Amino acid sequence: QVQLVESGGGLVQAGGSLRLSCAASGRTFSSYVMGWFRQAPGKEREFVAAIRWSGRITDYADSVKGRFTISGDNAKNTVYLQLNSLKPEDTAVYYCAASTYYSAPYRARAGYNYWGQGTQVTVSS
Numbered sequence: 656q657v658q659l660v661e662s663g664g665g666l667v668q669a670g671g672s673l674r675l676s677c678a679a680s681g682r683t684f685s686s687y688v689m690g691w692f693r694q695a696p697g698k699e700r701e702f703v704a705a706i707r708w709s710g711r712i713t714d715y716a717d718s719v720k721g722r723f724t725i726s727g728d729n730a731k732n733t734v735y736l737q738l739n740s741l742k743p744e745d746t747a748v749y750y751c752a753a754s755t756y757y758s759a760p761y762r763a764r765a766g767y768n769y770w771g772q773g774t775q776v777t778v779s780s
Contacts, residue, residue, distance in 0.1 A: 657681045657769040659751045664774030667741055671778070675736040677751030677771060686769075688754040688761050689727060689734040693747035693776075700750065702762040704736060714761065719745075741778045748773040 663675040679686065690705035704715045704725040713725050724737040734751060752767035759766035 657686060657753045657755065659753060659769055659771035661749065661751045661771045661774040664749060664776045666777045666779065669741060669743055669778055669780050671741050673738045673741065673776060675738065675749055675751075675774060675776070677734045677736075679732045679734070679753060682755075686753040686755055687757060688759070688766070689725075690752045690754070690761060690767060691725060691734075691736045692750045692752060692764065693745075694750070694773075695744075695747040698747075700764060703749070705761045706734065707761075716762075738776065741776075743778045743780045746776060746778050748775050 658680045660678045661675060663673060665673060667673055688705055688707050691703040692700050693703050694700040702716050703719055704723055706713045706725045706727050722740045727734045750773045751771040753769040754767045
């Protein structure tokens with residue numbers, strides 16, 4: 656089992672920044688990939704970014720590429736998502752996810768088997 660707890664969400668003006676954190680506990684050594692997804696009201700949960708622990712390979716949705724940065728700290732079992740140049744359309748609940756699958760579609764929800772409770776990010780115009 657892997658437990659995930661997100662923090663760092665809040666209210667920010669357009670153009671501002673936030674840093675989200677996802678602290679993992681439990682069988683963290685078995686996680687191959689950590690990801691961030693977001694869900695806006697009335698919309699499907701969508702992929703934002705992912706990082707593979709081995710090699711620190713990262714991937715981003717086109718909508719956030721160049722503005723968001725995913726990183727990880729093995730010693731702290733924590734994954735971060737730095738959100739810069741925020742836009743009102745970035746408003747959503749952001750979820751951290753962990754995958755213990757050796758091979759999975761990491762841009763899809765089905766690629767992850769553990770999820771956090773989410774943290775709200777609100778960007779005002």
